[in-house]
């Protein structure tokens with residue numbers, strides 16, 4: 001390990017170059033107050049690459065040959081905090097509004113799709129799957145799938161493994177632990193999600209600012225605690241895209257400190273705290 005790299009100092013101009021790149025690539029808004037956080041998180045990358053100063057690092061990530069490192073940079077700068085059964089009132093709303101629709105779909109063999117956009121280490125999509133399969137066990141045998149995506153390849157790989165230290169499972173009930181987890185092989189103190197639940201979920205790398213290759217609409221989209229890191233301009237570019245990706249009457253969930261201001265102008269109606277429905281009466285006004 002190079003002592004020089006460990007101590008490298010990030011100057012304001014270089015910070016601004018890195019922040020502009022992170023914004024362009026991922027929507028992350030890095031204000032100057034975040035300089036020390038960025039310095040500390042990226043020192044690990046300098047060390048891994050044996051680069052001794054931030055100017056050299058910034059030149060690399062801004063160049064074509066630096067595209068791979070750019071992914072690691074964004075990964076280092078994103079905040080991946082998540083918990084099982086976070087904001088449980090959303091699960092109640094899901095049951096109340098969508099379970100009757102899901103039951104009809106199960107009876108007629110129709111597909112049911114949910115998207116966890118910005119899924120981090122997988123706690124959110126696994127919680128959705130556990131909640132719904134426990135409430136309506138027939139879902140486990142129905143055409144029910146959850147797409148779980150994140151920009152950060154490291155969290156996508158972690159979530160796909162689905163193995164968690166037991167102390168991260170305190171919000172998971174004993175019934176859910178015994179029904180959906182098993183002892184992780186060769187990993188003392190960890191539980192892993194059982195295969196039949198894993199099979200419901202497809203984890204993929206996806207940047208919300210890029211193209212969305214999905215062709216089918218979703219019955220519900222969870223994008224919680226993701227857009228809080230974006231500015232209003234980026235958020236307002238996403239709302240119409242989420243509306244477009246939702247089935248008629250599909251539900252859209254944001255995190256506790258996120259809001260759509262004037263939801264009706266984006267074709268949503270509010271159904272609870274940070275919970276919205278794609279409203280057939282409301283067609284989105286074009287926002288550019």
Ligand SMILES: C[S@@+](CC[C@H](N)C(=O)[O-])C[C@H]1O[C@@H](n2cnc3c(N)ncnc32)[C@H](O)[C@@H]1O
Pocket residue numbers: 025026027028078079080081082083086117118119120121124149150151152155206207208209223224225226229255
């Ligand atoms: C704080 S976590 C939220 C996890 C989960 N949704 C929850 O509420 O617990 C935010 C996640 O958003 C992801 N993220 C940030 N910018 C993104 C982007 N442009 N496209 C896709 N995911 C992004 C981060 O990598 C991170 O894993």
